[in-house]
Amino acid sequence: MKSSVFALVTAIALTSAPALAHDEEALKSAPPGEPYVQVSDVLPLPEFIPGLGTLFVDPETLPAGPFLSYDHAGKLSATVYMTPLEELENGTAYEGLAIGSHTVSSAEVYYNAGHPGVDKPHAHIVLYHDGDARTRLAK
Template sequence: MKLIPTALAILLAGSFSAFAHDVPAEIAKAPPAGAFKAVSSLVKLPDFLPGMGQLFVDPASLPAGPFLAYDHDGKLVSTIYMLPVKDLNPDKSFNDLAAPGGNVDHVDVYYNAGHPGVEEPHVHVVLWHVSAADEALVAK
């Protein structure tokens, strides 16, 4: 699918400068400071989503995010962007997407048909701040 490489290229073009910094203290542990709210307090979703973790987002940044994802111990494990499929076209770009969680170990990109909070089809771009093996921290 051409959409996935395009979304990844858009994300990475604006994010390389963010790869080299550490996790800021205000978001290192859940709940993060500032305007971030638990996604479960905004829409009908469980507090912890297997495979993703406990999600927080600044409601003003919806639908794209960033969403901050935490493990069961409240440690930040990933930053997730949810980019609407309808916006992945030549007339729209997602510039300067940040990796607020610091260093990125690897990136996953996958399609989602929609869910509470982001009902329209979109692409999840997951910036993992932990190793692939440590993704198990949010598996269940």
């Protein structure tokens, strides 16, 4: 299981950078603008989710995302993907996923049982964009 998670994170990191077709500078501060919508405006979720921050997503990229994660000051802190486990088990590949910033200081992958927007069990893949991002998103 650990090797498949590592392979997933590696694949996302390697395929995301070339797929960027947006102005990275425009995404550094919230709100990121079209086509992104604030997740809390369209789903019954709080505006700021401890551990994930204030999330924005292009609805066309659901369920995987990317979800752009901003801290309380509106600074882009992480890019988050939410990949349903059932779809991964059935062979779905999420290729060419965009990222909010080319700078990635660390990554985390963890299980989520489901929540509004991605109801089925899924993996959260979080790419932090600087060394303090995780701390800023924690509370």
